[in-house]
Amino acid sequence: MKIFCASLALSASLVFFNLVATPKTRAVLTSDGALPVATPTPLTRPRTVGTASSQPDLGPGASLHGRQIFPADNPWNQEISNAPVDPNSNQIIASIDADARLHPDFGTVYRGAPNGIPYVVVAGSQPLVPIGFRSYGDQSDPGPYPVPRNAPIEGGAGSDGDRHVLVIDRDGWKLYELFAARPLNNGMSWNAASGAVFDLKSNALRPDGWTSADAAGLPIFPGLVRYDEVFEQREIKHALRFTVQKSRRAYVFPARHYASSDENQNLPPMGMRVRLRASFDISSYSTANQVILRALKKYGMFVADNGPSWFLSGAPDPRWSDADLSLLKNIKGFNFEVVRMDRIVTK
Structure with a gap:
């Protein structure tokens, strides 16, 4: 994450934590908040497709079995395949770099660590721990948060990157997120630059700004x-x-914050949504990649942070095929278009 405030600029990390359990592992949480190492589920095990009513699993990278994040009418779940194109779409795409390639910023392992932004699913009984904020406490939701002692950190314990920690409480159905997170006292408390709590049953946004x-x-x-x-x-x-x-230096709904001092109107504001053009032929891609590409056509993707252009975020998993994901790099910026933006906040 890069936040334009007091000249703070932290580069996004491309190397990530090393998980032992796979997302199908069901980890039992100990009383002290730790996530013990569990035996990975064999990849040859017959898979049952979950339903939206299934209970999410517990543990790092656990399956949610189709449970929906946020209500159906939330902006994240809004279909935009037929929404109007923004009149400034071509100029904005050019400013991002129309010839640059889409880059799947996730997969199996990169430079010795899992590649992607990790998350962990916990039960409602997960112990709460104190959270201290060193940079944006006035814009952070106060603790305590249900962060396990050994919660996966983006980039791993030694990372000097974004160090995001994402925790989903499956019983309370809440999301807890930290930026630049560091465990203290063996994880009995945590320190972070900023943090936010989201009720996954609600459409509530962060306060404006x-x-x-x-x-x-x-x-x-x-x-x-x-x-x-x-x-x-x-x-x-x-x-x-x-x-x-x-x-x-602007943002559009549902974003609430900008991260730049540049007022160039051809640059993308935070929260801007792009979609893969309807005319883009996805038939030559694998079944897995077609799932991703259909989502990019139907729901698009939001500008959420400063970092390398066209880097698409995902969660790490040892079962991804990096070779297959790399074929998404054949898609370039000009294959996308900007969905029309209404009120652009510049204050």
Whole structure:
């Protein structure tokens, strides 16, 4: 995440934590809040496609079995395939780089660590721990948060990158997110630059002008490409998340915060949504990649942070095929168009 405030600029990390359990592992949480190492489920095990009424699993990268994030009428779940194109679409796409390639910023392993933004699903009984904020406490939701002692950190324990920590309480159906998170006292408390709590049963937004654990003031988790959706549900029913190298000093709904001082109107504001053009032929792609590409046509993706342009976010999983995901790089910026923006906030 990069937040334009007191010249803070933290580059997005491309290396991530090393998980032992796979997303199908059911980890039992201990009384002290730790997530013990569990035996991975064999990949040859017959898979049952979950339904929206199924209970999410517990543990790092756990399957949600189709349970919907946010209400059906939430912006993340809004279909935009027939929405008007923004009149400034071509100029904005050019400013992002029309010739740059889409980059799946997730997969199996990159430079020795799992590749993607991790998450962990916990039970409602997960112990709450104190959270201290060192940078944006005035724009953060106060703790305590139900963060396990060994919750997965983006980039791993030694990362100097964004160090996001995402926790989903499956019983309370709430999302807890931290930016630049570091465990203290062996994880009995945590320190972070910023943090946000989202009620996944509600459409409530952050206060106007507030950041979150992401630059745009949006939640991170709903915008991730996840293995369980691609291979179990075989459908992604929500918008995704991507980054741009240069953004505008502005934001549009549902974003609540900008991360730039540049007022160039051809630059993308935070919260801007793009979609893959309807005319783009996806028939030559694998079944898995077609799931992702259909979502990009139907729901699009939000500008959520500053970072390398056209980097599409997802959660790591050892079962991804990196070779197959890399074929998404054949898609370029000019294959996208900007969905019409209404009120652009520049204050």
